[in-house]
Amino acid sequence: MSEASSAQARGLAKWGLNLNVVLVLVFLYAPIVLLTIYSFSGARNPGQWGGFTLDWYRALGDDTRVQDAIWVSVKVALVSTVVSVVLGTMAALALERFTFRGKKVFDALLYLPIIIPDVTMAVMMLLFFTQAFDLLDDWFGLRIAKGFATIVVSHIAFNIAFVSVVVRARIAGMDATLEQAAADLYATRWRAFVHVTLPQIMPGVLGGALLALTLSLDDVVVTQFVAGPGSTTLPVYVFSLIRKGVTPLINAVSVVMLAASLVLVIGSLFAQRANEGRRRREPAA
Amino acid sequence: MVPAVSMRALTKRFDDVVAVDAIDLDIADGEFFALLGPSGCGKTTTLRMIAGLEIPSAGSLKIYGDEVGTLPPNKRPVNTVFQNYALFPHMSIADNVAFGLKMQKTPKADITRRVGEAIELVRLSGMEHRRPNQLSGGQQQRVALARALVNRPKVLLLDEPLAALDLKLRQGMQFELKQLQREVGITFVFVTHDQEEALSMADRIGVMGDGELLQVGSPEEIYDQPVNRFVADFIGRSNFLPGTVEDAATVCLTNGTRVAVQHAGATGEAIALSLRPERVQIADRDATPDGHAHLDGTVSMVTFLGSGVVYQVALDWMTIEVRAENRPSVPRRDVGDAVSLWWRDDAVAVVPA
Numbered sequence: 001m002s003e004a005s006s007a008q009a010r011g012l013a014k015w016g017l018n019l020n021v022v023l024v025l026v027f028l029y030a031p032i033v034l035l036t037i038y039s040f041s042g043a044r045n046p047g048q049w050g051g052f053t054l055d056w057y058r059a060l061g062d063d064t065r066v067q068d069a070i071w072v073s074v075k076v077a078l079v080s081t082v083v084s085v086v087l088g089t090m091a092a093l094a095l096e097r098f099t100f101r102g103k104k105v106f107d108a109l110l111y112l113p114i115i116i117p118d119v120t121m122a123v124m125m126l127l128f129f130t131q132a133f134d135l136l137d138d139w140f141g142l143r144i145a146k147g148f149a150t151i152v153v154s155h156i157a158f159n160i161a162f163v164s165v166v167v168r169a170r171i172a173g174m175d176a177t178l179e180q181a182a183a184d185l186y187a188t189r190w191r192a193f194v195h196v197t198l199p200q201i202m203p204g205v206l207g208g209a210l211l212a213l214t215l216s217l218d219d220v221v222v223t224q225f226v227a228g229p230g231s232t233t234l235p236v237y238v239f240s241l242i243r244k245g246v247t248p249l250i251n252a253v254s255v256v257m258l259a260a261s262l263v264l265v266i267g268s269l270f271a272q273r274a275n276e277g278r279r280r281r282e283p284a285a
Numbered sequence: 286m287v288p289a290v291s292m293r294a295l296t297k298r299f300d301d302v303v304a305v306d307a308i309d310l311d312i313a314d315g316e317f318f319a320l321l322g323p324s325g326c327g328k329t330t331t332l333r334m335i336a337g338l339e340i341p342s343a344g345s346l347k348i349y350g351d352e353v354g355t356l357p358p359n360k361r362p363v364n365t366v367f368q369n370y371a372l373f374p375h376m377s378i379a380d381n382v383a384f385g386l387k388m389q390k391t392p393k394a395d396i397t398r399r400v401g402e403a404i405e406l407v408r409l410s411g412m413e414h415r416r417p418n419q420l421s422g423g424q425q426q427r428v429a430l431a432r433a434l435v436n437r438p439k440v441l442l443l444d445e446p447l448a449a450l451d452l453k454l455r456q457g458m459q460f461e462l463k464q465l466q467r468e469v470g471i472t473f474v475f476v477t478h479d480q481e482e483a484l485s486m487a488d489r490i491g492v493m494g495d496g497e498l499l500q501v502g503s504p505e506e507i508y509d510q511p512v513n514r515f516v517a518d519f520i521g522r523s524n525f526l527p528g529t530v531e532d533a534a535t536v537c538l539t540n541g542t543r544v545a546v547q548h549a550g551a552t553g554e555a556i557a558l559s560l561r562p563e564r565v566q567i568a569d570r571d572a573t574p575d576g577h578a579h580l581d582g583t584v585s586m587v588t589f590l591g592s593g594v595v596y597q598v599a600l601d602w603m604t605i606e607v608r609a610e611n612r613p614s615v616p617r618r619d620v621g622d623a624v625s626l627w628w629r630d631d632a633v634a635v636v637p638a
C-alpha cells in the first residue's frame with residue numbers, strides 16, 4: 001500500500017521536475033526563437049508575421065552604417081582583447097607568483113570591475129576621460145575627443161579583471177615547482193615563462209581571451225557613455241535604432257550578433273573542457 | 286682540493302621560523318653526501334639554497350670556491366632532482382631531458398647525442414616520445430635523473446628522490462643511484478629522512494635536527510659514535526642508560542654499576558650511555574665473562590622478527606632492549622628467564638644526558 005503510494009509520489013515529483021525543465025527552457029529560449037523567426041518576417045512591424053523574406057538581411061548588407069558599426073565593434077573587441085589578455089595574464093602572474101607591497105589592495109581593486117554595476121563603471125570612465133582630457137588640454141594644449149580610443153581603453157579596463165580571474169585559476173592549479181625546475185635547468189625568467197608557464201596556462205589564457213572578446217562585443221552601457229561621434233559599436237547602434245522606431249532590421253542584426261556570441265561562448269566552453277581534461281589526465285603528483 | 290660545496294654560518298629564516306640555523310659544512314668533490322633528518326628539520330631548504338631557489342638570510346655559500354649566495358639558479362653549475370620530479374607535463378621524455386641543454390644553447394647534434402646517452406644511462410630507451418604521465422613513478426624518477434645529469438652538473442642535488450616509490454623499487458633504486466654516482470663521478474647531495482637509505486648509500490652523512498647540523502661523519506661514525514641522544518635515536522634504536530662520569534674511563538650508572546668506557550668526558554658530568562640493542566649480549570644469570578660490567582634482569586617480552594629476536598629485559602631501574610640473532614647456536618630466551626646483560630667496552634657511546 002505505502003510502497004505504491006510512494007512510487008506514485010515519486011512519479012509525480014519526476015513529472016514536476018520535467019515540467020520545470022521544460023518551463024525553464026521555454027522561458028530562456030522562446031524569445032530567442034521568436035526573434036530569429038521574426039527576422040524573416042515580411043511585415044514592417046517587428047511583432048507581426050508578414051510572410052517569409054530575406055529582405056532584412058539584405059537591408060543589413062546594404063546598410064553601411066550597420067557595417068561601420070560592426071567593423072568598429074570587431075576592431076574594439078580585437079584590440080581590447082589582445083591588450084587585456086596580456087595585462088590580465090601579467091596581473092594574474094604577479095598575484096599568484098610574487099609577494100609585493102599593496103598586493104591585497106591590488107587584488108581587491110582588480111575584482112572591482114566585475115562586481116560594480118555597468119552604469120557605475122561607465123560614469124567612472126566618462127569622468128576619468130573628461131578630467132584627463134581637460135588636464136591634457138590645460139597642460140599641453142592637446143585636444144582629444146571621445147571615440148575609438150576611449151572605447152578601447154574602457155573595454156580593456158573591465159576585461160583585465162575577467163581575464164585575470166580566469167588565468168589566475170589556471171595558474172593556481174599549476175605546479176610552481178615546474179618553473180623552479182626550468183630555472184634550475186638554466187632557463188632565464190623569460191624563457192621559463194615561454195617554454196613552461198605559458199604552455200601550462202594556455203587553456204586559461206584562451207578562455208580569458210574568448211570571454212574578453214564576448215564581453216567587448218556585447219557591451220552597451222559603458223560604450224554608450226564613452227563613444228564619440230563616428231565611432232559607434234554595433235550594440236550601441238542597435239540601441240539607437242530602437243529609439244527611432246523598430247523594424248525587423250533590428251531582429252536581423254540581433255540574430256547576427258547572437259550567432260557571433262554563440263560561436264564565442266561555445267569556443268570558450270571547448271577551451272575549458274580541454275583544460276579540465278588535461279588536468280584530469282595529469283597525475284596530481 | 287676545493288670543496289664542492291662549502292657553507293659557513295649559512296642561515297635561512299622564513300619570517301619568524303629559522304629553517305636553517307648557521308650551518309657549517311664542507312662537501313668534498315665527488316662525494317655522495319646525505320643530509321639526514323626528520324621532516325621539517327630544514328633539509329629541503331638547505332638543498333634549495335645550494336640550488337639557488339632560496340636566498341640565504343645570512344652566511345656564506347660557495348660552490349667550488351665561488352660565492353653563490355644570491356646567484357640565480359640558472360647561473361649555477363648544479364642541477365636538482367625534485368621531490369615530486371617536476372617533469373614538464375606538456376613535453377615528451379626526450380624534450381624534458383633536452384631542456385637544460387637547449388637553454389644553454391648547446392648545438393643541436395650534441396643535444397641529440399647527449400640526450401640519447403642520458404636516456405640510455407637511466408635505461409629508458411624506447412620511451413623518448415612518451416609523456417611523463419604515461420610513465421610509472423620509478424620511470425618518472427629516472428627521467429628526472431636523466432634531465433639533471435645530461436647537463437653534467439658539478440653538483441647534483443636530490444630531494445628525497447626515492448620517497449614516492451614503493452619499498453622494493455626503492456631498494457633497487459638505492460643500489461642503482463649509488464652505482465650511477467660512481468660511474469659519473471659527480472658530487473651528489475642527497476636529502477632523505479630515511480636513515481637506512483642514508484647509511485647504505487652515502488659516503489658521509491650530515492644529521493640535521495631543528496635547523497641545526499648536529500653531526501657529520503661516515504655512516505659508521507654516525508652509527509657507532511653518535512654525539513647526542515637525538516642522533517643516536519634517529520639513526521637506528523638505542524638504549525640510554527643514565528649515569529655520571531667518574532673519571533676519564535669510567536662511568537657510574539644510576540644503580541651504582543661501574544662501566545668502563547673509552548671517552549667519558551668531564552668528571553661529575555651527568556651523561557647517558559648509548560647502547561645499541563644488537564651490541565648487548567644476553568647470558569644466563571651470572572654467566573657473564575669476567576672484566577666486564579653486567580646488569581641483571583628478567584626477560585619481560587619477546588618479539589620474533591625472522592632474522593632476529595628482540596627481548597625486552599626488565600632491570601630494577603629501567604628496561605633494556607636487546608636484539609639477538611636468530612641462529613641455532615644462539616640460545617632462545619623466554620619471558621620470565623633470569624638473565625644477565627653485558628657488552629664490550631667499545632660497544633657504548635657516551636652522550637650528554
Ligand SMILES: Nc1ncnc2c1ncn2[C@@H]1O[C@H](COP(=O)(O)OP(=O)(O)O)[C@@H](O)[C@H]1O
Binds near residue numbers: 304325331
Ligand atoms: N617557503 C616557506 N615559507 C615559510 N616557511 C617555510 C618555507 N619553506 C620551509 N619552511 C619552514 O622551514 C622549516 C624547514 O622546512 P624544510 O626545509 O622543507 O624541511 P625538510 O625538508 O627537512 O622537511 C619548516 O618548519 C617549514 O615549515
Ligand SMILES: [Mg+2]
Binds near residue numbers: 325328329330
Ligand atoms: Mg623536504
